[in-house]
Amino acid sequence: MKHVSILLPAGDVVVGSIEGPHKVLTQVNDFLAGMGKNPAFKVELVGLQKSQTFTNGLYTLHAARTIDEDFQTDLIIIPAPHGDLAQAVALNHATLAWINRQHAAGAEVASLCLGAFLLAATGLVDGRQCATHWLAADAFRAMYPQVELVAEKVVTDAHGIYSSGGAYSYLNLMLYLVEKYVGRELAVLCAKVFQIDIGRHSQSPFTMFSGLKEHEDEPIKKAQRFIETNFQQRISVEELAALTYLSxxxxxxxxxxxTFNTAIEYIQRVKIEAAKMSLETSRDNVNEVMYSVGxxxxxxxxxxxxxxTGVSPLEYRNKYSKVVAA
Known part of the structure; x- marks a missing residue:
């Protein structure tokens, strides 16, 4: 039986990313009990103290253990912090040190959504792949340039260091872990009971591109504004370089x-974002949308x-179009 420690870190957290994994793993135990089998997991909340409040006092969670106690776990689950991410990292030095000690003793580690910021702060994913919510991709790259962020992925597995994409995609990581630890049959059963798309591997269809402008390079900002204003045209890198008086x-x-994008990637992403919006809101066919974005x-x-996006223009329209839905 695997001992699973779901962390209660310092600062505020998304409580759903604590309750959700707890529910999935304990449900697996219930399924196994119904089959006359032993439980697969011992699931405990582990915190800095026995009782912690979150969401402005709305929720109080009680830890079975604290990180000061002497015990060894098999899997640590890091939930998603809520609020200022740099502050969340600063508040959790003791927690991060505990994660590293447990990992050195053999524990695996999984981060959920923005929990990747705490995982990356441990150094365990330096030079490895890691996923997080696409909304926080630029902030993650800025804070952790030594980590290979794969913002399009829903699940990563770097030799027992796991991460998940944004929001409720942590459920896909939980299914992945159930399949890895207990087997495909139980993972499929969980997928059906909780109605989770077990085959989803990319969060690209959900991504909304907004170019990073929190930098001090004014000529590059000028180029970004030009791209975003003139995406209907054919734009070349030479034209942008001339516009900014740079080689x-x-x-x-x-x-x-x-921007963490090449100029060509940035142009493509701006054009495709405009195409997505058109496919969602207009009656133009795919070719008309194509011409409208250059x-x-x-x-x-x-x-x-x-x-x-991970899907074709037609698939995107069929899934997200307001017109089709109407």
Missing amino acids: RRNFERRFKKA YSDTKAFRSIFKKI
């Missing part, structure tokens, strides 16, 4: 440093659209 090489270097090659447009 192409210098422009491309500074653009990537400031593409003329149908194959290229569909290829770039699927690369960025």
Whole structure:
């Protein structure tokens, strides 16, 4: 039986990312009991103290153990902090040290959504892949450039260090862990009971691109504004470099440093974001949408659209169009 420690970190947290994993894992035990089998998990809340309040006092959670107690766990689950992420990291030095000690003794570690910021602060994913909520991707890259952020992924597994994408996609990570520890049959059963899409691997269809502008490079901001204002046109890197009075090489270097995207990637993402909005709200067909955002090659447009969103333009429209829904 695996001992699972769901953390109650210092500061505020998304309580659902504590209750949800607890519910899934204890439900697996109930399923196993119904089959006449032993439980797979001993699930405990572990905190800095025995009782902690969250969400402005709305919830009080009681820990079975504190990190000061002498025990060894098999899996640590880090929930999503709520609020200022840098402050959350600063408040949890003792918790991070405990995670590292437990990992050194053999424990695996899983972060849920923005819990990736606490996981990354341990150093355990340096040079490894990690996922988090797409909304926080730029902030994560800025804080942890040594980590390979894969913002499109729902689940990552770096040799027993796990992470999940945004919000309720932590449920996909829980199914992944159930399958890994207990088997496919129980994972599928959980997927059916909790109505979780067990086959979802990408959060790209949910991503809304908004170029990072919290930097001090004014020529690059000028280029970003030009792209976002003129996305209907064909825009070249040479044109942007000339606009900012920079050499192409210098422009491309500074653009990537400031925005975490190459200029070409940024242009594509702005165009595809506009195309997504059109597919959601207008009656234009796919070709009309393609032309409206500055593409003329149908194959290229569909290829770039699927690369960025994970689905084809038609699949995207069928899933998210307000017109189709009406």
